[in-house]
Amino acid sequence: xxxxxxxxxxxxxxxxxxxxxxxxxxxxxxxxxxxxxxxxxxxxxxxxxxxxxxxxxxxxxxxxxxxxxxxxxxxxxxxxxxxxxxxxxxxxxxxxxxxxxxxxxxxxxxxxxxxxxxxxxxxxxxxxxxxxxxxxxxxxxxxxxxxxxxxxxxxxxxxxxxxxxxxxxxxxxxxxxxxxxxxxxxxxxxxxxxxxxxxxxxxxxxxxxxxxxxxxxxxxxxxxxxxxxxxxxxxxxxxxxxxxxxxxxxxxxxxxxxxxxxxxxxxxxxxxxxxxxxxxxxxxxxxxxxxxxxxxxxxxxxxxxxxxxxxxxxxxxxxxxxxxxxxxxxxxxxxxxxxxxxxxxxxxxxxxxxxxxxxxxxxxxxxxxxxxxxxxxxxxxxxxxxxxxxxxxxxxxxxxxxxxxxxxxxxxxxxxxxxxxxxxxxxxxxxxxxxxxxxxxx
Amino acid sequence: xxxxxxxxxxxxxxxxxxxxxxxxxxxxxxxxxxxxxxxxxxxxxxxxxxxxxxxxxxxxxxxxxxxxxxxxxxxxxxxxxxxxxxxxxxxxxxxxxxxxxxxxxxxxxxxxxxxxxxxxxxxxxxxxxxxxxxxxxxxxxxxxxxxxxxxxxxxxxxxxxxxxxxxxxxxxxxxxxxxxxxxxxxxxxxxxxxxxxxxxxxxxxxxxxxxxxxxxxxxxxxxxxxxxxxxxxxxxxxxxxxxxxxxxxxxxxxxxxxxxxxxxxxxxxxxxxxxxxxxxxxxxxxx
Numbered sequence: 205x206x207x208x209x210x211x212x213x214x215x216x217x218x219x220x221x222x223x224x225x226x227x228x229x230x231x232x233x234x235x236x237x238x239x240x241x242x243x244x245x246x247x248x249x250x251x252x253x254x255x256x257x258x259x260x261x262x263x264x265x266x267x268x269x270x271x272x273x274x275x276x277x278x279x280x281x282x283x284x285x286x287x288x289x290x291x292x293x294x295x296x297x298x299x300x301x302x303x304x305x306x307x308x309x310x311x312x313x314x315x316x317x318x319x320x321x322x323x324x325x326x327x328x329x330x331x332x333x334x335x336x337x338x339x340x341x342x343x344x345x346x347x348x349x350x351x352x353x354x355x356x357x358x359x360x361x362x363x364x365x366x367x368x369x370x371x372x373x374x375x376x377x378x379x380x381x382x383x384x385x386x387x388x389x390x391x392x393x394x395x396x397x398x399x400x401x402x403x404x405x406x407x408x409x410x411x412x413x414x415x416x417x418x419x420x421x422x423x424x425x426x427x428x429x430x431x432x433x434x435x436x437x438x439x440x441x442x443x444x445x446x447x448x449x450x451x452x453x454x455x456x457x458x459x460x461x462x463x464x465x466x467x468x469x470x471x472x473x474x475x476x477x478x479x480x481x482x483x484x485x486x487x488x489x490x491x492x493x494x495x496x497x498x499x500x501x502x503x504x505x506x507x508x509x510x511x512x513x514x515x516x517x518x519x520x521x522x523x524x525x526x527x528x529x530x531x532x533x534x535x536x537x538x539x540x541x542x543x544x545x546x547x548x549x550x551x552x553x554x555x556x557x558x559x560x561x562x563x564x565x566x567x568x569x570x571x572x573x574x575x576x577x578x579x580x581x582x583x584x585x586x587x588x589x590x591x592x593x594x595x596x597x598x599x600x601x602x603x604x605x606x607x608x609x610x611x612x613x614x615x616x617x618x619x620x621x622x623x624x625x626x627x628x629x630x631x632x633x634x635x636x637x638x639x640x641x642x643x644x645x646x
Numbered sequence: 647x648x649x650x651x652x653x654x655x656x657x658x659x660x661x662x663x664x665x666x667x668x669x670x671x672x673x674x675x676x677x678x679x680x681x682x683x684x685x686x687x688x689x690x691x692x693x694x695x696x697x698x699x700x701x702x703x704x705x706x707x708x709x710x711x712x713x714x715x716x717x718x719x720x721x722x723x724x725x726x727x728x729x730x731x732x733x734x735x736x737x738x739x740x741x742x743x744x745x746x747x748x749x750x751x752x753x754x755x756x757x758x759x760x761x762x763x764x765x766x767x768x769x770x771x772x773x774x775x776x777x778x779x780x781x782x783x784x785x786x787x788x789x790x791x792x793x794x795x796x797x798x799x800x801x802x803x804x805x806x807x808x809x810x811x812x813x814x815x816x817x818x819x820x821x822x823x824x825x826x827x828x829x830x831x832x833x834x835x836x837x838x839x840x841x842x843x844x845x846x847x848x849x850x851x852x853x854x855x856x857x858x859x860x861x862x863x864x865x866x867x868x869x870x871x872x873x874x875x876x877x878x879x880x881x882x883x884x885x886x887x888x889x890x891x892x893x894x895x896x897x898x899x900x901x902x903x904x905x906x907x908x909x910x911x912x913x914x915x916x917x918x919x920x921x922x923x924x925x926x927x928x929x930x931x932x933x
Binding site: 229232292295296297298299300301302303304305306307308309310311312313314318319322323325327328332335336340341344347391409522584 | 662663664665666667668669670686687690694698701768769770771772773774775790840843844927928930931932
């Protein structure tokens, strides 16, 4: 039976609003103290008159009644938006700040990583900073000297070990800082988003190291914004919102809840112009409708398979017809990456739809057979070609839709293919005679 | 059950330490156990402060010597020669330097401790360790400065051909008194500074006034009656007079007034620790 490593019971933390101001001055303090009797008199008078006493101090609860349990050896993720209380929770568990109510019990030696390079001083050399940082993180002199060589090797600092850290590039600084932290070996590790440092290669190395640390039977509480790392490292996760636990359980479902909660609330698969909508200052094109729909003209209500035909329909009013008017859309994936833009003038000129003054309704087929499963965003864009935007990217109306893959017959084209595109390409085997070593002239 | 006024309690269950975190109430004094466990970090922090200070300045280690030495030169010129302040039978330069030595330790120590907590804001908001380590390492750094300035004193004693007696052994308790006073005042100021950030600007002014209330420039025999008593309550008076007595043989071994000064310093340190520990709880929230 595994022990409970972290037990949190109704933990709450309250901040006074305004406590986060940079500083108070003695001058202010003294003048407040001097006027205190007058303020008391005033509020007493107010209460006597039945008015609520004006207490200007307001409170916010950064954490409220948070309770959970982490067993020894578990890796638990904590996710949530900024301000949801994740960092406050870690700060309390790291004993940096005290809870207002409730308690937590931690069984085992605890190490916390809220930042890399804590205590690093620019005047000291790399070697000296390793010693200092190690001690600050809780490692004894013996432990640090035992792991010294490993730390240096991991950081790839090389010959710069004995130069002052102020001469390091930011990349080296971060590598050294993380290297010391990565060799912490407590029973319980509390980690706060420190993995988002360094270049991609180093991040991968750090993730690998975190995995080793987590895998060695250590208990880890991991706070992060990167869903990818949380998914890769954590068995269970906790979703915090407004200082309270919204969901706790299996990582995938908790992440799904989180993504749902941050999705734009008004995004649907069709948009119709309403009174008060902008984009009507140009007479060359005024968008009236944008929709993603099936063959039969119905807008999408749920996920659609990639084998089905999906159309993008744009309706707009033209008051003054210009020959260089371009109307189209931009397609974004769920990470916000632009996949492509398409305009009605992309194909051969003879295939362009002939626009006229008045209401025009255009539509085009989305190449869904190329796209990977997921949520996509279609945003209307329009311009006068080589002149100026009428509806510029990022400002136009947008709609969402969801794709599910169901195209290929192959048993190997399964789910979770990486990449934004999943084209089903046909491969052929070259015969002996076809393989040639001819020199190509380019 | 953990006691109500303790934030954490370390127990052992199957060799793994159990930490209990809860809101603390009331006053706490010293947790010597915890301070002992973190002793390595204390020495490393002190070493860092000292190393960094001496690497950063152009004059380096010489600064610890330059400050009291040149102050002594200026005093000797203006107070010794021009104003002709009596110096109890010894040459004025050495008279003032034996006063300046512990005084500089006290003044700089108090100032460094005052700024230490806010200056370590980055550390305090990211990692846990007993916050008392910060002012303690600051005062240790000042002690190293004292040691360097003491070397100059030895040179001066040789120059003026002053012979040492066994009274020199009393230097240590007097130094300890100065440390207690500096740490005590420093803790109060450091804690106040967290809440009211302009406190640190008061310190130089406070130090200047305090110096005039201590017989550094003048001998205490210059004052009479009620002024003498006031002077006696100042712990640094006892330290300075004690230093002079131990090194130069001037004056006499401090008496009853000295006892009051020691008590004053002890109260300052005790209350300073209490107040500091109280502010410690919430300092991470305001830094």
